[in-house]
Amino acid sequence: MTTRSIENLPWVEKYRPSAMSDIYGQKEIVVTLEKFVDEGKLPHLLFYGPPGTGKTSTVLAMAKRIYGPQHYKSMILELNASDDRGIDVVREQVKNFASTMQIFNKGFKLIILDEADSMTNVAQNALRRIIEKYTKNARFVILANYAHKLNPALLSRCTRFRFQPLQESAIQERIKYVCEKETLKVSEPATDALLKLSKGDMRKSLNVLQACQSALDDPSNDEVTKEMVYECIGNANPDDINSLLDSILKEDFTTSYLYFEKVTKSKGLAIIDILSGIIEILDSYKLKPQTRVKILKRLSEIEYGISKGGNTKIQSSAVIATIKDAMVGEAY
Numbered sequence: 582m583t584t585r586s587i588e589n590l591p592w593v594e595k596y597r598p599s600a601m602s603d604i605y606g607q608k609e610i611v612v613t614l615e616k617f618v619d620e621g622k623l624p625h626l627l628f629y630g631p632p633g634t635g636k637t638s639t640v641l642a643m644a645k646r647i648y649g650p651q652h653y654k655s656m657i658l659e660l661n662a663s664d665d666r667g668i669d670v671v672r673e674q675v676k677n678f679a680s681t682m683q684i685f686n687k688g689f690k691l692i693i694l695d696e697a698d699s700m701t702n703v704a705q706n707a708l709r710r711i712i713e714k715y716t717k718n719a720r721f722v723i724l725a726n727y728a729h730k731l732n733p734a735l736l737s738r739c740t741r742f743r744f745q746p747l748q749e750s751a752i753q754e755r756i757k758y759v760c761e762k763e764t765l766k767v768s769e770p771a772t773d774a775l776l777k778l779s780k781g782d783m784r785k786s787l788n789v790l791q792a793c794q795s796a797l798d799d800p801s802n803d804e805v806t807k808e809m810v811y812e813c814i815g816n817a818n819p820d821d822i823n824s825l826l827d828s829i830l831k832e833d834f835t836t837s838y839l840y841f842e843k844v845t846k847s848k849g850l851a852i853i854d855i856l857s858g859i860i861e862i863l864d865s866y867k868l869k870p871q872t873r874v875k876i877l878k879r880l881s882e883i884e885y886g887i888s889k890g891g892n893t894k895i896q897s898s899a900v901i902a903t904i905k906d907a908m909v910g911e912a913y
Contacts, residue, residue, distance in 0.1 A: 829904050
């Protein structure tokens with residue numbers, strides 16, 4: 582790949598770890614896999630967990646460690662099961678690849694099935710027989726977001742590894758590395774917001790960071806701010822939600838409603854976004870249990886009404902009324 586084409590890659594691909602030692606936040610899994618590879622006793626594997634936690638990066642880094650750069654591409658078959666998920670793919674592509682052996686390279690091939698929880702039940706049933714039949718020639722690595730969507734008979738044939746949402750320290754370390762490589766300045770509040778909003782998803786944090794860099798007039802000198810991060814993700818800024826709650830709690834209904842409308846229009850927020858922000862901030866309030874239950878119950882009803890196409894003005898008024906009514910007599 583040329584230098585120009587590498588530079589044009591999304592950061593998720595450009596900075597994808599190429600070695601197992603570069604995998605962030607999944608140390609125990611990496612150590613175990615390295616032992617399997619070094620001892621030459623690699624079983625069929627199942628990697629499952631939330632998106633952006635390193636499942637695909639780990640298996641590709643492992644493949645490079647096993648085969649090296651020379652035989653890497655010829656020894657693996659990578660399929661995205663969300664696109665190629667029918668029985669024909671299992672019978673043709675997977676079976677043909679698994680049933681043949683490489684003349685110049687001893688050992689097994691690697692078949693990677695990404696998003697395998699999207700495969701049909703018929704395809705999963707066909708796959709379990711192929712896994713048994715061609716174990717001598719190939720090892721299967723099944724990647725999924727949800728293990729419970731996979732056939733129990735398929736699960737029993739694999740060694741399972743659960744990828745947990747990445748810790749903030751692991752994401753922060755990678756963000757720092759990427760910013761140094763891209764000579765990008767990010768303010769501390771922006772980094773904190775990015776870590777909070779990514780919720781353990783490395784892919785999301787890098788995509789948002791790249792979007793923020795693209796929005797800068799002069800990326801080499803300008804700084805990514807907290808406001809930019811919230812705008813790129815589309816979440817409500819806690820500062821706006823705090824001022825909105827302050828208006829609801831301290832001002833009359835009409836003033837609160839007008840301010841609510843102003844915030845939604847000026848910031849381009851949906852009521853659902855504001856509800857999520859309000860609930861998050863109310864978590865930090867010291868409320869009586871019955872008050873908290875009352876607010877959450879009513880806000881959940883409002884959210885359901887919005888999902889069914891309820892009038893936004895009525896729902897906005899209901900949010901204000903819910904908080905005003907529930908917080909009467911509360912010390913917050």
